[in-house]
Amino acid sequence: MSHRSPHTPSTLVEADRVHRDAYLSEAVFEQEQRRFFAATWNFVAHASQIPHPGDYVTLDLAGRPLLVVRQSDQSIQVFYNRCAHKGSKLYTNERGNAGRVLQCAYHAWSYRLDGKLMGIPLRQEYAESRLSECPSGQGLTRVGATSVYRDFVFVRLDEQGIGFEDYFGASLQWLDNMADRSPVGKLEVFGGGIRNVIRCNWKMYFENINDTVHPVSTHESAGKAAKAIWGQQAESMPMPISVEQMLPFASGYDFFTQLDAEVYPNGHSALAVKFSTHTGYAYPQDYLDALTQAHGEDRAQNVLSRAPQNSVLFPSIAVKGAPLVMRVIRPLSVDRMLIEAWCFRAVGAPDLLHERAMTYNRLVFSPMSIVAHDDIHLFESVQQGLMADGNEWVSLHRGATRQAEMVNDTTHCKGTSELLMRNQFQAWAKFMAEETPEAT
Ligand code: FES
Ligand SMILES: [Fe+2]
Incomplete structure (x- = not known):
């Protein structure tokens, strides 16, 4: 049963009790997905799952598909798992190795491991189009911030917000x-x-x-x-x-x-x-x-x-x-x-x-x-x-x-x-x- 809440987060939580709408309200849940999980730091993967360049894992974090990729220099980058072209997920399996290039199965747009757009079939047909001014021409989108601590990989989806160390203390x-x-x-x-x-x-x-x-x-x-x-x-x-x-x-x-x-x-x-x-x-x-x-x-x-x-x-x-x-x-x-x-x-x-x-x-x-x-x-x-x-x-x-x-x-x-x-x-x-x- 859907349950809409007249409360705001601050009125749902009191010093010694919590209103049931924190667990029941669709509107509160939407705000949680959109705001709370974007502002906080969340675990996404462990580095040991992706030991080699091109290794990746996929996951869903509060409704957003994410792609965690081991880079050629051994660092780890986290992208939205969304092709820059029309939005297909780049990978749908839980984990694998992409080789040296991330490639979309739909129209074969390809990306470097760092997300930069590399190849587009029939590129000449985009000549003088507005693609390069569009986010679609920019390659993959990275999450706001990534931090790796003792091989535990965390992300903050928001571009700006509390730092990793301040958040976890x-x-x-x-x-x-x-x-x-x-x-x-x-x-x-x-x-x-x-x-x-x-x-x-x-x-x-x-x-x-x-x-x-x-x-x-x-x-x-x-x-x-x-x-x-x-x-x-x-x-x-x-x-x-x-x-x-x-x-x-x-x-x-x-x-x-x-x-x-x-x-x-x-x-x-x-x-x-x-x-x-x-x-x-x-x-x-x-x-x-x-x-x-x-x-x-x-x-x-x-x-x-x-x-x-x-x-x-x-x-x-x-x-x-x-x-x-x-x-x-x-x-x-x-x-x-x-x-x-x-x-x-x-x-x-x-x-x-x-x-x-x-x-x-x-x-x-x-x-x-x-x-x-x-x-x-x-x-x-x-x-x-x-x-x-x-x-x-x-x-x-x-x-x-x-x-x-x-x-x-x-x-x-x-x-x-x-x-x-x-x-x-x-x-x-x-x-x-x-x-x-x-x-x-
Ligand atoms: S949606 Fe990925 S190449 Fe078209
Ligand atoms: Fe228990």
Whole structure:
């Protein structure tokens, strides 16, 4: 059902609650697509997916088709995936290698890897036409700005706006934390991402990533089943990865209320920094030695002991450094979203770490997981329940009156506080409201 909103972004978000139209309104969704996702920095690809010149990946970011291309000089450029002629996408497959030239399948216009228009069939027929004054004669259009951080490629669609470092601030440490789990500081995406389309608004997914009060009830049956099955095994049996990863879901409120969180400006956060369900993972001694040799003892210790439940780089990714997995979250429509679960290989790390990544993705994030379907059922239930009359507000009051400690730009709070979600909505309202700058 379409739902039009009389609200503006600033009236939808209050200090401790959010109006349901943020999840239901088509008009709000359109503004989000056009304005919010253009003004913010969003993840588009990992450099390891496109190692060679001419390698590309395609994606859809808030309704815009994008093309990420490895250049001859090894740099990475991001273009709109739109032929300058009549608008065909240059590539429709997810990834490939274009060779030395990007060529459109429709009328064979061709472009250099840097987007410059190279060849047009029957060029003489354009003589003295106005093509060269038209954007169609200028080659491919680049997105507003591209930044590559530890091989994670981000874009800002707007020509002008907040800089990359200012936007992400201290949240970038969590990309460092994941990359530094490799003794050579390198990550590689491996396997295909697991995709799931969920019939809910995308913001619900980001909220839930920071919600430590739901597992006790939402995942009760999965946690209890894992605990019961493991309890029946002989004591001498080594703990399988799947059990190591499932047992924390059987934890009670006493565990989750002890977790901490860090909240950064612009919607970013890290949940369970001091300890988490991942801090107990054991590592082989030769890996610990290699990491210490590469980074020094303090850094190596710091990397492994700080293993948040999730770190959110709003509004496109959530990373889990310890099991080396990442979720990419995309809006599809006001009530539909896509989640992709990716695995990383830490180059130079033992296979155990890769097994943990694969097992975690299958067990917790995939459509046939024994965890994700609990959440998905409830996200879809919320999307439907919000159509009810009588209460137009979603409560984010938990922990709202607690004093949080702020050091530099980082706010430290309890992991059960809904401050992490309130922070996302404050950022959302801010970037929704900003005027899209004129292209220069
Ligand atoms: S649309 Fe690409 S060459 Fe015509
Ligand atoms: Fe969950």
